[in-house]
């Protein structure tokens with residue numbers, strides 16, 4: 001299986017803040033940024049020590065803590081640059097990085113945040129010969145008003161050809177136990193109008209409301225890729241949802257993040273991971289990291305886990321690589337060009 005290290009990969013599901021490595025965190029803590037209290041620094045150091053299992057709820061506390069690190073434009077740039085560098089060192093030639101624009105009063109606006117990320121992406125592409133595209137995240141726990149505000153900024157930025165080239169889509173993420181996605185349907189329709197691609201975290205929890213959300217989103221054909229879809233193929237009240245057939249028929253690709261699911265406890269172990277079920281159906285999947293910093297993983301580790309889970313070989317890895325280029329938010333000409341360049 002060590003042969004996989006000769007491959008070049010695509011990463012389609014990586015959250016910027018969750019991907020920040022321990023090295024970058026320690027570097028930023030070492031700069032003694034005056035706005036970080038001693039308590040936050042201590043808390044940050046303690047989360048670096050415990051990297052095993054933690055519940056989804058605990059993960060969201062860690063994300064809030066990580067957000068205190070990106071409290072200046074200079075820190076946002078450092079984190080973005082380092083994350084891209086680390087993916088590139090892990091043989092990633094194409095990266096779709098997603099992040100939630102934030103504003104910090106007196107420091108930066110959401111627009112400044114996005115511009116800082118995009119400028120750093122351009123710089124990092126030149127330094128590392130990697131191709132990076134950006135998905136702007138909507139965090140469902142921040143409310144619909146916040147999402148409309150983000151969308152308005154994205155619309156304006158996309159009037160600029162350079163920004164348009166980099167911003168390929170919208171991601172909907174955030175704590176799935178907060179706010180129903182049904183509230184966000186008008187936002188998702190607007191994303192479609194803007195001709196942006198859409199990736200939505202769906203069915204991370206096995207709750208009836210999660211099935212209702214997914215049913216609405218599928219019925220309007222709003223989603224291009226599904227984040228996790230952990231419980232799509234599971235039985236609820238003894239029955240498998242009809243939604244699984246919709247996803248299979250429409251071949252909506254799934255972004256699969258094995259370590260993230262296991263460490264959050266939404267999947268018990270590798271043997272029971274849903275990736276095997278979807279692979280057996282020959283369904284398009286992309287193996288991804290989700291939050292490589294928070295979960296201490298790399299894309300090559302995830303691909304090794306995938307091989308283990310499906311008892312796969314090099315051909316399975318090559319097939320998955322090819323499917324995930326197809327599932328990427330590159331346009332058709334770019335896909336064709338990159339396919340010939342990679343194989």
Ligand SMILES: CNc1ncnc2c1ncn2[C@@H]1O[C@H](COP(=O)(O)O)[C@@H](O)[C@H]1O
Pocket residue numbers: 015016017018059063064067098099100101137139173174175176201204260264290291
């Ligand atoms: C573990 N499974 C997950 N499920 C749902 N949302 C997740 C997530 N992992 C990360 N995020 C989303 O990404 C944000 C951090 O990156 P950015 O600040 O946007 O760069 C988190 O706050 C959350 O909204």
Ligand SMILES: [Zn+2]
Pocket residue numbers: 013015173201227290
């Ligand atoms: Zn995610």
